[in-house]
Amino acid sequence: MDKVRAKKHLGQHFLKDLRIAEQIAKAVTGHHGAKAVLEIGPGMGVLTDFLLTGGWDLHLVEIDEESVAYLREKYPALIGRIIHADYLKTPVRDLLPEPYVVAGNFPYNISSQIFFKVLEERERVSEVVGMLQKEVAERIASKSGNKTYGILSVLLQAFYDVEYLFDVPPHVFDPPPKVNSAVIRLRRNEVSTLGCDEKLFFRVVKQAFSTRRKTLRNALKSMGVGEDFGRDPLLDLRAEQLGVPEFIYLTNNLQASWNQS
Template sequence: MEKVKPKKHLGQHFLTDLSIAERIAQAVKGHDGVNKVLEIGPGMGVLTDFLLKNPQELYLIEIDRESIAYLHKKYPQLGERIIEGDYLKYDASRILPEKYSIAGNFPYNISSQIFFRVLEEKDRVTEVVCMLQKEVAMRIASPKGNKDYGILSVLLQAWYDIEYLFTVPPTVFNPPPKVNSGVIRLTRNSVQKLDCDEKLFFKVVKGGFSTRRKTLRNALKSFELSEDFRSNPILDKRAEQLGVEEFVFLTQQIEKGRGSN
């Protein structure tokens, strides 16, 4: 079969190292007894070959029509489990109505958007094993107090346990990216619902990090803080110093402030 040419506008960098593909596939554990895996952006199936060796049932979603045609020829046994579509817009419940895992070599330019989509699907996505730009991978896995810690760190860590697995050099891709890649695993934790308004929680986290160098007292000026709470020492901190539980507490106090006005 004629190989697929990587397309710059789709952010495609095809992995060429089989040992790395195997390590990524082996990191998919099927958390919580889940037996279905969705691979995002399989390209020419380098990772797919190894995911097919896992016990879970594999589904593929790919936006590139040339890759779709290639995948149908390479994996005729997958049939309708090869989906032409964009994970960011596709209703995965049409093919995966129950819980599922995600695997993939995420395009650098949309990796953050994929994770926000995962958050929307958090009640069904039990595990994510993926490769993405190392800087973003480090940020997601970063603990509070670290300079890499940010919005995605807090939001994802609220519902997932996150492990940074290993670093991948640019030389094992075609074409080689200009930066290192990192492989991480997200495993759904036991939190079903945060002890606060979750939509407000998202807004508070984003607001806190909107001006990283400012204290939360200044960064959250647009939010309604009760008179009693305005002197709380937590507001003297910066967003990067707060963990998930502290952001939940902060959200609760803003809820109270809104209720008292």
């Protein structure tokens, strides 16, 4: 089998350090009793090898045709479970039992989009173990009050417990990226409903961070804050100062202010 050539337009950086691959695989715990693991972007199977030793019901989704041919030759036992597709456009619910784990060395250019899809599938995805650009990993794991705290921080932490596991230097990849990487783990928490209109919650969080230097009163002005709620001192804060409970409060009171007007 010839090596697969890394393709820049797909954001491919193949991990070559087996020790790190083993660490990532060991971080998969099968939270909430999950037996199925979906590995995104397996490339040449460095992480796959270690996931296979864990006894998981393993499925691979890979967009690169050259990698798919390589993987099918390397893992004949996984034929039928090697999906040649774009994960972001793949109806995973038709392929895997629930709950399932998402794992992988995520392509930098779509890592945030992967997590937004996980949010859509949050009732099915019990755990995520992923390596991604360090900056994005820090943002997801960040707590309120930090400059790195943002939209993904709030939305993911509403439904998942987030752990920043370890850093990964550029030289362990082929080709080495120009940035550092990190591995994080998300485990689905016990929240079934937020206690507010969840679609509105998502809108409020995104709008609040769209002009993060402004106070919430100004950032949410286009959403029509009612006169009574407009006097709430919470609106004097900026989005990065609010945790998930405060955003739930904000969503409920914003909706109530509409109903009163």
